[in-house]
Amino acid sequence: xxxVARLAPRxxxxxxxxxxxxxxxxxxxxxxxxxxxxxxxxxxxxxxAHRLAWMLAHGxxxxxxxxxxxxxxxxxxxxxxxxxxxxxxxxxxMLAKGRNxxxxxxxxxxxxxxxxxxxxxxxxxxxxxxxxIRAALSAGEMHKTIASLFRVSRTTVGRIFRGxxxxxxxxxxxxxxxxxxxxxxxxPSRHVSE
Numbered sequence: 421x422x423x424v425a426r427l428a429p430r431x432x433x434x435x436x437x438x439x440x441x442x443x444x445x446x447x448x449x450x451x452x453x454x455x456x457x458x459x460x461x462x463x464x465x466x467x468x469a470h471r472l473a474w475m476l477a478h479g480x481x482x483x484x485x486x487x488x489x490x491x492x493x494x495x496x497x498x499x500x501x502x503x504x505x506x507x508x509x510x511x512x513x514m515l516a517k518g519r520n521x522x523x524x525x526x527x528x529x530x531x532x533x534x535x536x537x538x539x540x541x542x543x544x545x546x547x548x549x550x551x552x553i554r555a556a557l558s559a560g561e562m563h564k565t566i567a568s569l570f571r572v573s574r575t576t577v578g579r580i581f582r583g584x585x586x587x588x589x590x591x592x593x594x595x596x597x598x599x600x601x602x603x604x605x606x607x608p609s610r611h612v613s614e
Contacts, residue, residue, distance in 0.1 A: 431473070434448030446469045554580065
């Protein structure tokens with residue numbers, strides 16, 4: 421439990437001027453993500469400034485609850501911009517506002533008009549190459565040999581074999597080819613009993 425009354429003067433000393441959007445930006449020490457930090461003093465460590473702002477205005481934060489920003493501005497300590505929520509509430513808010521680290525990339529990746537595979541112009545392998553890799557795998561060739569032949573990594577060959585990864589090539593299902601285990605684990609022909 422924080423000694424809120426003892427930390428109040430430190431908090432007040434590092435308040436910045438209100439911004440046009442109503443945010444009150446923390447002017448003291450910050451974490452790399454922008455969250456303000458108030459030194460605890462004896463015993464060391466820090467309290468996040470927005471959490472302390474909530475405690476000064478509303479009292480203790482219930483166990484398991486987070487102090488979240490409506491304004492999505494981590495240095496903001498304006499209590500009118502803060503709300504209590506669970507971790508699930510915080511994640512839901514983050515995803516709804518596209519603030520996750522993959523937000524923009526994820527949006528772009530799911531656009532239906534985005535060129536994929538060869539059409540993107542950056543693909544190392546053509547669809548014919550992938551068919552050739554699958555044929556070589558079916559014939560019992562080693563991943564290392566196939567990777568060298570097509571100038572790709574063994575990981576790429578394995579991903580094609582399993583049908584996983586970004587823009588995964590569709591798998592043609594059918595009978596298990598010779599040299600392959602029924603569970604999708606490639607085995608060289610010397611390990612397959614006839």
